[in-house]
Amino acid sequence: MPRKLPPIQSGVGNMANAVLGGFQKSNFRNLSVYSEVLQDAVLDLIETERVAFASGTALTISPERLDAFYKSLDMYKHKIFLRPVEISNSPEVIRRLGLIAVNTALEVDLEGNVNSTHVGGNTMVNGLGGSGDFARNAALPVFTTPSTAKHGTISCIVPRVSHVDHTEHDAHVIITEQGIADLRCKTAYERAELLIENCAHPKFRPALREFVARQSAKSGHRHGFAPEDPALWQAAVNEVLAAEAKENKE
Numbered sequence: 416m417p418r419k420l421p422p423i424q425s426g427v428g429n430m431a432n433a434v435l436g437g438f439q440k441s442n443f444r445n446l447s448v449y450s451e452v453l454q455d456a457v458l459d460l461i462e463t464e465r466v467a468f469a470s471g472t473a474l475t476i477s478p479e480r481l482d483a484f485y486k487s488l489d490m491y492k493h494k495i496f497l498r499p500v501e502i503s504n505s506p507e508v509i510r511r512l513g514l515i516a517v518n519t520a521l522e523v524d525l526e527g528n529v530n531s532t533h534v535g536g537n538t539m540v541n542g543l544g545g546s547g548d549f550a551r552n553a554a555l556p557v558f559t560t561p562s563t564a565k566h567g568t569i570s571c572i573v574p575r576v577s578h579v580d581h582t583e584h585d586a587h588v589i590i591t592e593q594g595i596a597d598l599r600c601k602t603a604y605e606r607a608e609l610l611i612e613n614c615a616h617p618k619f620r621p622a623l624r625e626f627v628a629r630q631s632a633k634s635g636h637r638h639g640f641a642p643e644d645p646a647l648w649q650a651a652v653n654e655v656l657a658a659e660a661k662e663n664k665e
Contacts, residue, residue: 424516425450425456434517439460445467447468449470457471467494504545516553520560522577524572525573525611525627526575527606531581559590560590572591574648575640596610607627626648
């Protein structure tokens, strides 16, 4: 990777803030940010001269940072530019700049589809925001998520997402704390293998492999997965959790 990356876009929230904050520990310098909402991490990167310039539509600054931000306005006014959303989220501009877009997923399925907004398919926890604009048009769309949720009782890598916000065509790279899956130029079964082995939590991998084995037997390993009763996956998850509870009790 070159020391000066293409412009970076990042979503909103703790996960996005943490991802951008990770650049503090990198060797990258003179970075640029072209995003929708700029958070605390962008200010930190500007102050440490990792980011030379940031463009966005809005600032979301934590209350504890506001006083310091106002005191440093003379510095920030040369480093930050706020544009109308019609420009910051313009598909043509995003594509022309060749962005690296990093957004947050709630869950990712084995074909590479991403759910960013709905828990269980019917409980909306946040809006889609600009992630659709950036994921569809960026040169490298990346989605990040923990491998599990709810204290390890839910896998964020699932056979099928309960709601699709970003299709498999718009999610090129998936990252969890377990590792990285580069899904570009892969078949459905190749994507599934990468997501299971690189991104899923180890305790859920056997159940995910069983799903792929059932699909392979039904389809003859053709491209894509056939519909399956969600109860089969839930039963497999329940077995994993029951075995884990028994082991902890012993």
